[in-house]
Amino acid sequence: MPVPLPDSVWLSALALLGLALGSFLSVLVARVPLLLAEDAHPGHVRLLARLSWPPSHCPHCQQRLRLAELLPLLSWLRQRGRCRHCQQPIAWRYPLLEALMALLSVMLGSRYGLTATFAAALLCCATLLALAWIDAETFWLPDLLTLPLLWAGLLFASLASPWQLTASVWGAAAGYAGLAGLNAGYRAWRGQPGLGGGDAKLLAALGAWHGGLALPWLLTLAALGGLIWAVCTGPLRARRALAFGPFLAMAGIALWLWPLPLWLAWMEY
Ligand SMILES: [Zn+2]
Structure with a gap:
């Protein structure tokens, strides 16, 4: 435009x-x-x-x-x-x-x-930045921010097109189920939670905004970011917990700045 x-x-x-x-x-x-x-x-x-x-x-x-x-x-x-x-x-x-x-x-x-997409992207990225900040400082991704972000993503997709809403709903469900399932598995194996519950809600919100097909990209980007950070700053060696939320949030922002092609993500911005 x-x-x-x-x-x-x-x-x-x-x-x-x-x-x-x-x-x-x-x-x-x-x-x-x-x-x-x-x-x-x-x-x-x-x-x-x-x-x-x-x-x-x-x-x-x-x-x-x-x-x-x-x-x-x-x-x-x-x-x-x-x-x-x-x-x-x-x-x-x-x-x-x-x-x-x-x-x-x-x-x-x-x-x-x-455009309306700009307004939506700006709002989504601002919320993601706030969540990244709060999680890095407090290891907490408050429902106060993750849940409205999830609903806003579904709403935005519903205004775009029926197939985009489908991609969004599946993205939210798969994002939540993926990380919550991983967490439950880890808890059964090690007897302690591996990820916070907020991470699953944040990935659900990102799935709602970017669609289910973007989830593998989001997770790969976030994991790579987390790994590079851990190697550079040394929490792996110190066995300190690392907040995963900031890396998920950065991956979500990256997909707004460099969106996946339509044929791949089924989401049109
Ligand atoms: Zn003062």
């Missing part, structure tokens, strides 16, 4: 949209684990309440942030990564998330143009 704006204006608008979304994500990844620590099944009303209150503040000195300090990325750069009031360092995850989301917004916008 042709975009009736000069390239530079279009790309800047995409980057700004990504920065704004990234700014929201950094609030999400900071507050969801705190909320879950208080209440394991808080529900979406409490989540929304927790996201909007208290207003953004410095976690060290509790000083409420002014409008100029809420500007994504720019305020962090201008303040050289420190709180203006107490000079304590501001966690690097905020500017990194914002920059990553801006990059994703530009890449997805360049691929899909100003």
Whole structure:
């Protein structure tokens, strides 16, 4: 679809949209684990309440942030990564998330143009990025995020075409059954769960978005990513647990940026 704006204006608008979304994500990844620590099944009303209150503040000195300090990325750069009031360092995850989301917004916008697919892809990728972050920090993939992501994928496919909905439903079911079955088998063999239950729900959501035929690709990409990470950082040698969610999420984002051909995946974006 042709975009009736000069390239530079279009790309800047995409980057700004990504920065704004990234700014929201950094609030999400900071507050969801705190909320879950208080209440394991808080529900979406409490989540929304927790996201909007208290207003953004410095976690060290509790000083409420002014409008100029809420500007994504720019305020962090201008303040050289420190709180203006107490000079304590501001966690690097905020500017990194914002920059990553801006990059994703530009890449997805360049691929899909100003379409409903772009909006869906951006929303899906933003949720995946938040899930990756939360899982890496807390080993938790909250149902609060995985289940709406799954339903949204099914809904998106239902709006596209009947055969796409079929691919989506089979993708969700096979994704869940695959990892939940693997987990049950591992538990029977070793007496402990190998993967978290959230991983199966996340793969179900990815199956809903990308279709059942994309599942082997998603799993291969995620396993390769996890293996490379484990070799590079050494958790295999240290026998430390490794969160699999971030690698599944990255594989899901990769398939949005470089979709499988239609004849292979049966999903048309
Ligand atoms: Zn402070």
